[in-house]
Amino acid sequence: MTKIALARNAVTGLAIRPLVLAAPLAVLALSGCVSIGAGKPPRALLDLTPTAQVKAGATSTGQYDTAIAVLEPAADQKLAVTRVPVQVNATTVAYLKDATWIERPTRLFQHLLTETLRARGGHLVLEGDIGTAQTQLGGRLLDMGYDAPSQSVVVRFEAVKTGRDGAVSTRRFEDVVPGVSAEAEPVAAALNEAANKVAGEVADWVG
Template sequence: MIRKALIAATFAAALSGCVSLGPKVPDTLLSLTATRTAAAGTGTSGTYGTALVVLEPTAEQRLAVTRVPVQIDDANVAYLKKTMWVERPSRLFQRLLAETIRARGNRLVIENDPGASGTQLSGRLLDMGYDARTRMAVVRYDAIRETAGRVETRRFESTVPVTDAEAKYVGPALNEAANAVASQVADWVA
């Protein structure tokens, strides 16, 4: 009995070096951090009819993954080596946008409740990556604001120069560009 257990344990230990239960963790995981945040203890109130509902933007497939896109030319996209987002860029941007608007403190902000009857902010995340041609981090967002059947759209964009195509430069530049776009959108919906 002991011999069988010892053989099974040895086999399991040998096998554990050969089996990978998930993808290799990249060297760097990127996230977005709001430069404007609501202070602890602050809050807002209102009704669903007066709330601003911030929905997750849609995104094309090159942005619907956790890899960081690098635009090589008009037709070719690569991904930044050894770097990934902690989750989909569109979800990260939605949270950043909601927090930036919430930090202004003048209206109730709700995330992902399409049934709420207030103003809805949706849109399409067109770009959130590195452009190798211009050496810029680029965030581009087409916003759609719908209030009581009235629809308005506006495109927002921010670019930030990047020293080199490495995560330690691209990540902070993307965070800066995303915060600039979120601030522009917050001004628009105020």
């Protein structure tokens, strides 16, 4: 039986956890003896770790008008919380048991994309809504979770790039990791793999 945390729906009999806002928590498995504040701490806190990282001591300089500003992507409510969504079927979303993001997924993906672009070099890359940056990279995080019917992890991102000449370009990126059991540790590893793959493809697209 998969470890998906669900709440009972009295009308349909389906087990569904409501979409609720979880408090931000701090990655990694926690010891059972550690507890901050009231309530039981989650068994695992998840993060995204970039496979392409800027080396310590590296510097980057440039002008604001030639810089790239990486914006936090928009997202539906299922990704506006610190839980890992599970697509149970076409119309039902639940959340993975014992798995909580360190920060909302859109922010984590923004950090990952920024670091990946910086590691590629060639641009001054800034994070956030820098109004004077002529090139802005944003978009919509469509999915970053677990698909129960196919037992797969899915990361899907609709990128929107506004260039220095005002031209707007869009492109959809997706990576799927199949054969993943519905448990916090393997899902976390697969999400990190898929998110890095997507971030790398976006960086190639930006150039």
